Amino acid sequence: MKYIFNFPDIGEGLEEGTIIEWLIKKGQKIEVGDLLVTMETDKVVAEIPAPRSGVISALYGKEGETIHVGDALVEIEIEGLSGEDAIETVMNDKIQEQIKEEGAGVVGTLEVAGNNMIMSGSDEGFDETESADKPVKRKIISTPVARAMAKNFGIDINLVKGNGPAGRVMKEDILNFSKQKTKSSIKQESAKDETNQLVEIEPLTQIRKTIAKNMIASKHNAAHMSVFDEVEISELDRIRKxxxxxFEDKNIKLTYLAFVVKAVAIALKKYKSLNSEMDTVNDNMIYKKYYNIGIAVDTEKGLMVPVIKNADKLGIAEIAEKIQELSEKGRTGKITLDDMRDGTFTITSYGSIGGKFAVPVINFPQAGILGVGKVTKQPIVKDDKLDIGLVMPLSISVDHRIVDGGDVTRFLNTVMEYLNEPVSLLVE
Amino acid sequence: MIPKSYNLPDFEIFNSSNLNDFKIWIPDKMYIVIGRSNNIEDSVFIEKVKEERIEIFKRPSGGETVILSPKTAVISVKLNVKNELNVHHYFKEINTIIISALSELGIKNLNQKGISDISIGNKKILGSSIYRKPDKIFYHAVLNISEDVSLISKYLKHPKKEPDYRKGRSHDEFVTSINKENYMLDNEAIIGKISNSLSNLINK
Incomplete structure (x- = not known):
């Protein structure tokens, strides 16, 4: 059975730490309390102990790499158990555990199932010491009928007091428990409903905290200014089709976005202010001579921005492949910090969901972000005649401290020219 | 240039048999101490340091590079702490004790700033860091009593990381000393007062 140990919060409000030194190796057998890794947060170096015994099956991150609180740190194979067999074994396992009452020392010995051994990464911080007021899973003796009834009624048979021989749980015990449960749950539910009908409270996830922090940093530090336009992309659509x-034969999905990434990367070379950041500490402008395009990805966990590095040097096929790879990583929660580092400009493509125009928030300290809206057929004027065109709406936000209105408009025009005449992308 | 492992006198208490301990030490000469993940090239003007044969040590705790000199005090505290991953509150606890001691000597406008600094106004007089083992924490700090702050710029580069309240200020603008702020206290008075206060913590 695998247990993922996430990087715990070792500082007040600190969100990340640097891996200084791994103190264990993959395949190494460890005991609870053995030291796993030396981590550094601002001002503190701490050696992190193992929360479980087992064998190290994976180390996440290299020495010198910075990881966030909540990110996977190590994977421990709990010995002798694996997969579903492990869960079943553990559930059926009978372990003698001394149950401690909080602050009152040992008060008794009960036979319990080792349910605290089944855990996922989200069980971080699980209190190993069972307190006496928590439900305890006892070894249950019951009739097959009672067990089947409990299952049908959705009752945890461990909670039912048996009145049969030697405490065996009988059919009648399940029926009585069911009646009591119904009465008490009606009372509890009605009280709970009154409290919860107006609001639903969920704790903030780490990723939501990070998104909130970054968005506010952007709004507080950059002077947002936006420009909107539309580009006719029938020729691009023809080439794509x-x-x-x-591309599909090579398992690559060719999307409009691949062309947009390429167009943006090339246009950035002509308008260096869009690929820069302002260093207010040293009063410098930093113009970047590499073109790493971040792609905002809508994942179940929230917004993530993996980066296509050196997009100016990649062909459309390579970009399409990279987008596919990063989107897949986003969907499956496998995006790493390295995937999201060093972006110089960001594209957010919400058109597949539906919106036309937006005012995207700059991925600070970058200088700009381009929003790509839904492509639709629209009436257009072509050679003084009314025609049907395929139109892509574009919205760009820039940091007006860095980019002047003229430059952003010229930059957007250049991107639009590339998208309108995609062959020019190949010529550049 | 390779830094030496940290074995300056205050580190004795780290391995002492006392569960809780402290030491305040006045360095006999100038030393440079870099943080655990710092490297010399990024932190120190190497030629200058070589020229003046200043020894460089790497401490086990985090934070940026510091200068120790006979005009500074190194304050170290070891506390027996078990099963506690989040140890940042010890910065606050120990720094509060140091601030109280300095206040009793008449120093005003003392604050805790950044993650673990003590300042007079918005200028730093003490920086600290922690090294945590599973069973103990080792806090150590450098208090600038009377050292000329221009020495810092002479040997140390601008740090890679800085607290918000530094706001890009150079070493000379950011750091001060107790004497420079017109408190003409001698080393003995300061060490005596802080020692008394830390004794109470250790014996608590």
Whole structure:
């Protein structure tokens, strides 16, 4: 059975730490309390002990790498158990444990199932010491009928007091428990409903905290200014359709976004202010000569921005492949910090969901972000004639401290030219 | 240039048999001490340090590079702490004791700033860091009693990380000393007062 140990919060409000030194190796057998890793947060170096015994099956992160609180740190294979067999074994296991009452020492010995051995990464901080007021799973003797009834009624048979021989749980015990449960649950539910009908409270996840912090940092530190426009992309669509199948044969999905990334990367080379950041500490402008395009990805956990590095040097196929790879990583929760580092400009493509225009929030301290809206057929004027065109709405936000209105408009025009005449992307 | 492992006198208490202990030490000469993950090239003007043959040590705790000199005091505290991962509150606890001691000597406008600094106004007089083992924490701090702050700029580069309240200020603008703030206290008075206060913590 695998147990993921996440990087715990070792500082007040600190969100990340640097791996200084791994003190264990993959495959190494460890005991509870053995030292796993030396981590450094601001001003504190701490050696993190193992919360469980077992064998190290994976180390997440290299020495010198910075990771966030809540990120996976190590994976421990709890010995002798694996997969579903492990869960079943553990559930059926009978372990003699001394049950301690909080602050009152040992008060008794009960036969309990080792349910605290089944845990996921989210069980971080699980209190190993059972307190006497928590439900305890006892070894239960019951009739097959009672067990089946309990299952049908959704009753945890461990909670039912047996009145049969030797405390065996009988059919009648389940029926009585069911009646009591119904009465008490009606009372509890009605009280709970009154409290909860107006609001639902959920604790903030680490990723939501990070998103909130970054968004506020952007709004507080950058002078947001936005420009909107539309570009006709029938030619791009024709090319995309022409090569779509060839790409699919290679398991690559050719999307409009791949062309947008390429167009942006090349345009950034012409307008360096859009690929820069302001260093207010030293009163410098930092113009970056590498073009790493962040792609805002809508994942179940929240917004993430993995980065396509050196996008200016990649072909459309490579960009499409990279987008696919990063999107997949986002969906499956496998995006790493390295995937999200060093972006110089960001693209947010919400068109597949539906919006046309937006005012995107800059991924601070970058200088700009481009929003790509839903592509639709629209009436257009072409050669003084009314025609049907395929139109892509674009919204760009820039930090007006860095980028002037003229530059952002010229930059957007350049991107639009590339998208309108995609062959020019190949010529550049 | 390779830094030496930290074995300056205050580190004795780390391995002493006392569960809780403290030591205040006045360095016999100038030393440079870099943080656990600092490297010399990024932190120190190497040529200058080589020229003046200043020894460089790497401490086990975090934070940025500091200078120790006979005009500074190194305050170290070891506390027996078990099963406690979050140890940042010890900065607050120990720094509060030091602030109280300095206040009793008449120093005003003392604050805790950043993660673990003590300042007079918005200028730093003490920086601290912690090294945590599973069974103990080792806090150590450098208090600038009367050292000329221009020495810092002479040997140390601008740090990679800085607290918010530093706001990009150079070493000279950011750091001060107790004497420079017009409190003409001698080493003995300061050490005596802080020792008394820390004794209470250790014996608590």
């Amino acid at each position: 022409k090569y779509k199948q060839k």
